[in-house]
Amino acid sequence: MLLGMCTPTQAAEEDSSVRDVIKEYVAAFNAKDADKLATMWAEDASHVDHELMQTTTGRDQIMADIEVVFSEPDDIKLFGSIASVRMITGEVASITGEVGVSISDQDPSLNRFSAIVVKNDDGWQIDSMEEMPVPQPLSSAAALAPLDWLIGDWQDATEEDPVHTHVHPAVGGAFLLRSCTSEAAQSTQIIGWDARAREIQSWTFNSDGSHGHATWAQNGGDRLLRTVQTLADGRIASGTYVIHRENDDEFTIKLMGREIDGQPQLPTEPVTVRRMPAVSN
The missing domain is CATH 3.10.450.50 (Nuclear Transport Factor 2; Chain: A,)
Known part of the structure; x- marks a missing residue:
């Protein structure tokens, strides 16, 4: 890079x-x-x-x-x-x-x-x-199966400008597509299995022009997303998101070790994200 x-x-x-x-x-x-x-x-x-x-x-x-x-x-x-x-x-x-x-x-x-x-x-x-x-999944879809619990609609518990997230599998199940929308911003994330690196990776594109890449690692019951992002102004940001699954309908996410162009940033508080009830027809 x-x-x-x-x-x-x-x-x-x-x-x-x-x-x-x-x-x-x-x-x-x-x-x-x-x-x-x-x-x-x-x-x-x-x-x-x-x-x-x-x-x-x-x-x-x-x-x-x-x-x-x-x-x-x-x-x-x-x-x-x-x-x-x-x-x-x-x-x-x-x-x-x-x-x-x-x-x-x-x-x-x-x-x-x-x-x-x-x-x-x-x-x-x-x-x-x-x-x-080294994991040995039979297919990309099988490699992503541990993330199936993310499929659905979610909303974080913040009072100001809450983020709505929708996750669904792509055709064939080889990727998960995740869209995040708030009043101020929008982002699209593609989550997939890298067969060469043998790990789950994701690519994120934000409405302000910034974009990033992350590798997903398992750490006990948590997921660690090690990210590198190019900001809209060209600076490089990095950090690790920690996703902790409370249950099938709730998880927390926290950003740790964030740096921008090598300068440490203040840590963020964990954000609670809850599943939204399915809308009946």
């Missing part, structure tokens, strides 16, 4: 250098080079393994876990691929892809990963990484 502050050449160089972080990490891991790996994690980094439901915080603890793996007699190797790199700012990037582990003669296991890397005086470092099993 090209940022307003970057020339195309700069953006290409940054994309390449970010990809090199993962390549260098895999090479260092396969060489059991713990010293090199330690320099590639930020001091307060975090690692989340969704399959094991484990969160590890801090470089020291992450490296302690890696040292345990290195002490095992089995020959353990990493391999993988990068699906996408998105420059959030000149010093922050988001990476998604797949990572596999082969252990001696066992069949390799494959996980999907998403990472945030930050650039500082020591170069690019991993700030956070999440790993989750």
